[in-house]
Amino acid sequence: xxxxxxxxxxxxxxxxxxxxxxxxxxxxxxxxxxxxxxxxxxxxxxxxxxxxxxxxxxxxxxxxxxxxxxxxxxxxxxxxxxxxxxxxxxxxxxxxxxxxxxxxxxxxxxxxxxxxxxxxxxxxxxxxxxxxxxxxxxxxxxxxxxxxxxxxxxxxxxxxxxxxxxxxxxxxxxxxxxxxxxxxxxxxxxxxxxxxxxxxxxxxxxxxxxxxxxxxxxxxxxxxxxxxxxxxxxxxxxxxxxxxxxxxxxxxxxxxxxxxxxxxxxxxxxxxxxxxxxxxxxxxxxxxxxxxxxxxxxxxxxxxxxxxxxxxxxxxxxxxxxxxxxxxxxxxxxxxxxxx
Amino acid sequence: xxxxxxxxxxxxxxxxxxxxxxxxxxxxxxxxxxxxxxxxxxxxxxxxxxxxxxxxxxxxxxxxxxxxxxxxxxxxxxxxxxxxxxxxxxxxxxxxxxxxxxxxxxxxxxxxxxxxxxxxxxxxxxxxxxxxxxxxxxxxxxxxxxxxxxxxxxxxxxxxxxxxxxxxxxxxxxxxxxxxxxxxxxxxxxxxxxxxxxxxxxxxxxxxxxxxxxxxxxxxxxxxxxxxxxxxxxxxxxxxxxxxxxxxxxxxxxxxxxxxxxxxxxxxxxxxxxxxxxxxxxxxxxxxxxxxxxxxxxxxxxxxxxxxxxxxxxxxxxxxxxxxxxxxxxxxxxxxxxxxxxxxxxxxxxxxxxxxxxxxxxxxxxxxxxxxxxxxxxxxxxxxxxxxxxxxxxxxxxxxxxxxxxxxxxxxxxxxxxxxxxxxxxxxxxxxxxxxxxxxxxxxxxxxxxxxxxxxxxxxxxxxxxxxxxxxxxxxxxxxxxxxxxxxxxxxxxxxxxxxxxxxxxxxxxxxxxxxxxxxxxxxxxxxxxxxxxxxxxxxxxxxxxxxxxxxxxxxxxxxxxxxxxxxxxxxxxxxxxxxxxxxxxxxxxxxx
Numbered sequence: 001x002x003x004x005x006x007x008x009x010x011x012x013x014x015x016x017x018x019x020x021x022x023x024x025x026x027x028x029x030x031x032x033x034x035x036x037x038x039x040x041x042x043x044x045x046x047x048x049x050x051x052x053x054x055x056x057x058x059x060x061x062x063x064x065x066x067x068x069x070x071x072x073x074x075x076x077x078x079x080x081x082x083x084x085x086x087x088x089x090x091x092x093x094x095x096x097x098x099x100x101x102x103x104x105x106x107x108x109x110x111x112x113x114x115x116x117x118x119x120x121x122x123x124x125x126x127x128x129x130x131x132x133x134x135x136x137x138x139x140x141x142x143x144x145x146x147x148x149x150x151x152x153x154x155x156x157x158x159x160x161x162x163x164x165x166x167x168x169x170x171x172x173x174x175x176x177x178x179x180x181x182x183x184x185x186x187x188x189x190x191x192x193x194x195x196x197x198x199x200x201x202x203x204x205x206x207x208x209x210x211x212x213x214x215x216x217x218x219x220x221x222x223x224x225x226x227x228x229x230x231x232x233x234x235x236x237x238x239x240x241x242x243x244x245x246x247x248x249x250x251x252x253x254x255x256x257x258x259x260x261x262x263x264x265x266x267x268x269x270x271x272x273x274x275x276x277x278x279x280x281x282x283x284x285x286x287x288x289x290x291x292x293x294x295x296x297x298x299x300x301x302x303x304x305x306x307x308x309x310x311x312x313x314x315x316x317x318x319x320x321x322x323x324x325x326x327x328x329x330x331x332x333x334x335x336x337x338x339x340x
Numbered sequence: 341x342x343x344x345x346x347x348x349x350x351x352x353x354x355x356x357x358x359x360x361x362x363x364x365x366x367x368x369x370x371x372x373x374x375x376x377x378x379x380x381x382x383x384x385x386x387x388x389x390x391x392x393x394x395x396x397x398x399x400x401x402x403x404x405x406x407x408x409x410x411x412x413x414x415x416x417x418x419x420x421x422x423x424x425x426x427x428x429x430x431x432x433x434x435x436x437x438x439x440x441x442x443x444x445x446x447x448x449x450x451x452x453x454x455x456x457x458x459x460x461x462x463x464x465x466x467x468x469x470x471x472x473x474x475x476x477x478x479x480x481x482x483x484x485x486x487x488x489x490x491x492x493x494x495x496x497x498x499x500x501x502x503x504x505x506x507x508x509x510x511x512x513x514x515x516x517x518x519x520x521x522x523x524x525x526x527x528x529x530x531x532x533x534x535x536x537x538x539x540x541x542x543x544x545x546x547x548x549x550x551x552x553x554x555x556x557x558x559x560x561x562x563x564x565x566x567x568x569x570x571x572x573x574x575x576x577x578x579x580x581x582x583x584x585x586x587x588x589x590x591x592x593x594x595x596x597x598x599x600x601x602x603x604x605x606x607x608x609x610x611x612x613x614x615x616x617x618x619x620x621x622x623x624x625x626x627x628x629x630x631x632x633x634x635x636x637x638x639x640x641x642x643x644x645x646x647x648x649x650x651x652x653x654x655x656x657x658x659x660x661x662x663x664x665x666x667x668x669x670x671x672x673x674x675x676x677x678x679x680x681x682x683x684x685x686x687x688x689x690x691x692x693x694x695x696x697x698x699x700x701x702x703x704x705x706x707x708x709x710x711x712x713x714x715x716x717x718x719x720x721x722x723x724x725x726x727x728x729x730x731x732x733x734x735x736x737x738x739x740x741x742x743x744x745x746x747x748x749x750x751x752x753x754x755x756x757x758x759x760x761x762x763x764x765x766x767x768x769x770x771x772x773x774x775x776x777x778x779x780x781x782x783x784x785x786x787x788x789x790x791x792x793x794x795x796x797x798x799x800x801x802x803x804x805x806x807x808x809x810x811x812x813x814x815x816x817x818x819x820x821x822x823x824x825x826x827x828x829x830x831x832x833x834x835x836x837x838x839x840x841x842x843x844x845x846x847x848x849x850x851x852x853x854x855x856x857x858x859x860x861x862x863x864x865x866x867x868x869x870x871x872x873x874x875x876x877x878x879x880x881x882x883x884x885x886x887x888x889x890x891x892x893x894x895x896x897x898x899x900x901x902x903x904x905x906x907x908x909x910x911x912x913x914x915x916x917x918x919x920x921x922x923x924x925x926x927x928x929x930x931x932x933x
Binding site: 081146160161200203204302309310330 | 439528
């Protein structure tokens with residue numbers, strides 16, 4: 001109905017399209033039927049926890065995946081976006097909106113919160129999630145190979161490798177025993193990551209200073225504490241909230257002269273010291289592929305949850321130099337990306 | 341009547357056209373069909389054999405790619421077991437291990453054990469690294485088998501029921517170099533398998549020995565680790581194993597028909613199966629078959645057209661003949677059959693045309709005679725009929741002999757005699773006259789009641805008309821007298837007299853459209869009539885001219901000259917003496933009937 005001038009819609013009843021075509025006749029007939037006869041385009045509901053700006057690179061990867069399945073936004077697919085703009089409490093309401101809108105498939109990328117909000121909103125509309133960590137552990141699906149229900153998706157290894165970030169920090173500062181660990185208490189995976197990290201610290205003979213931050217206002221304090229307590233460095237838990245704010249955190253780290261490691265390569269790219277985590281481009285691309293396959297009629301239950309196996313390490317030599325430190329050969333060897 | 345005869349003949353069981361058409365069509369199409377069919381069959385067989393070898397080659401190529409992948413990992417692992425272990429922690433090896441992880445993304449973790457089978461180093465992408473843990477691996481199959489065989493590929497396990505992993509172990513050249521054990525994520529084979537294209541849309545997949553799916557372009561099928569879902573692929577492999585060296589048609593997971601071939605991957609005892617959608621694989625065959633079919637149809641159509649044309653050419657003259665004969669048979673004698681084929685048909689048509697011409701002539705004649713018969717005295721008509729020349733009836737002047745004869749006392753006789761008897765008597769009388777006239781070349785021109793007029797030398801020429809006429813008259817007298825002799829018993833006073841004169845007369849057809857007569861006009865006619873009137877029963881009176889022409893050939897008696905009305909002066913009259921004169925002939929009355 002988009003092409004129908006609003007005046008005519010106002011005047012007519014529900015049957016107005018046909019009347020309208022009959023009334024206007026030949027003048028519009030040459031252009032209208034092309035639209036009128038095409039079945040309505042399927043709609044993807046895209047639920048994002050942040051702003052389109054912060055999601056830009058992820059969105060691009062997602063669209064690439066869609067394109068691999070043969071879908072192009074605006075051409076044969078429409079995408080309805082709902083952005084929580086960093087206020088994760090709004091996610092359930094936004095997810096509900098998409099469910100009520102009766103979209104064909106809901107895409108819930110960018111973390112466990114988004115996936116859980118989508119799952120709560122509907123048990124009928126297929127959902128494709130994208131997150132780090134174990135989707136079974138947080139109760140999204142019961143099995144990776146056969147995710148019964150309306151959900152499937154992609155998980156990256158970011159959460160599992162949190163302990164590796166601590167290990168790399170310890171490689172960086174072999175003589176230091178105390179490291180700060182930043183967790184977002186609002187995150188569904190905070191608990192498991194903390195436990196995981198504690199165990200790793202024990203086996204590495206290290207001590208952890210656990211710092212909590214779930215709002216941008218707390219970031220300053222985070223770095224200040226890490227610096228004041230003379231920790232060797234700050235290890236970020238795998239949390240999209242942190243990852244999306246990489247530029248901000250990188251700037252703070254530089255200002256407070258804190259060596260920090262995060263899951264997302266956005267961090268060293270923005271001037272942070274290093275990152276170790278799953279390849280979000282791959283995970284978002286696979287999300288797009290899965291969304292496309294569901295649009296083509298496959299059932300989410302038949303699509304196993306994919307784990308993006310690729311884990312990448314990125315180091316920033318400039319940041320190291322600024323901090324007055326240098327990467328040991330083990331880290332240089334392991335790094336997939338080196339920013340000079 | 342004739343028409344209907346033709347119509348009955350015109351419905352044969354099978355027309356000549358059909359026969360010729362079927363024969364000619366079959367003569368072209370049958371060889372075409374046989375040639376086309378055998379060509380199609382042969383090309384199908386060639387193409388099928390080609391497909392076998394093509395898919396076999398593809399399978400081998402795919403197998404070697406996957407083998408390269410696996411051996412690549414094995415070779416990379418080999419670098420980590422080049423040097424013997426010392427007792428001290430070895431930082432260099434640690435770097436080598438990190439380097440390996442970076443170089444080979446499929447390796448999830450690497451464990452290095454020394455000659456004693458103790459773990460010296462463990463590095464992982466996900467778990468924490470360990471150094472010098474001293475864990476004992478000497479009993480593990482990886483270490484034992486690697487020491488025996490240099491390199492060992494373990495079985496496939498599906499981590500968390502989804503991701504396929506396998507252990508690869510490699511031992512160094514020397515036992516002192518220890519063994520490298522790597523956990524390899526087989527999902528990375530996807531890069532290899534998805535790059536393999538068979539034909540345009542074909543693909544390859546890998547099954548391990550028990551038949552579990554290890555690699556497939558659709559990675560989710562692998563991750564599902566569901567043997568029931570991948571059952572069709574196992575069946576496909578079983579089918580190939582059952583018929584070695586041949587590409588086998590079967591169904592893949594989506595249920596669509598594929599053509600598949602297989603090659604083993606040595607070292608890991610897996611098999612690579614390459615499959616190509618049957619529609620695509622057989623596409624060229626189908627295209628060729630369609631082409632052949634199209635050519636056959638076109639050939640058949642051409643043959644049909646050719647057969648139709650030829651048959652038409654052959655049958656058309658026959659049809660024309662048939663039609664022409666039917667028309668001629670129906671009486672259309674002016675119809676001519678037009679055939680210009682230059683062959684027997686043309687000749688036959690010519691014969692028919694000739695026949696039609698003759699038929700037309702004879703019909704024309706018979707029509708003319710029919711017409712003449714209607715209007716002329718039958719004798720004259722018959723004469724014309726016999727002679728076939730109507731022109732003899734044209735008016736002309738000849739030296740004719742005119743003979744008149746009639747019965748005496750007939751009027752009185754007729755009044756007291758039954759009509760049947762009268763008519764019968766007249767019939768017999770005329771028969772007698774006719775016979776006599778015909779026998780002597782006379783022409784009976786008309787009957788009037790009991791009288792008749794006979795011409796000699798007209799219209800039919802006669803060499804000696806006077807004598808012929810006289811003899812005819814005698815014959816008439818005798819036969820009529822014989823006839824009358826039978827009648828005299830009850831019919832008295834019947835007599836028969838004849839007058840004969842010779843002289844120039846105008847003869848010809850006279851009359852109107854509806855009535856024609858052949859007659860003579862002239863003095864001689866009057867004279868003959870007068871002589872007849874004057875003749876007594878049994879008498880034949882002859883004029884001077886005739887008598888002179890007869891001469892002495894017949895016994896003539898000169899009578900006293902008589903006066904006739906319309907003639908100046910007495911006319912000499914002769915009588916022909918009859919062989920037996922009736923005794924009472926002189927007593928018969930002279931009344932004219």
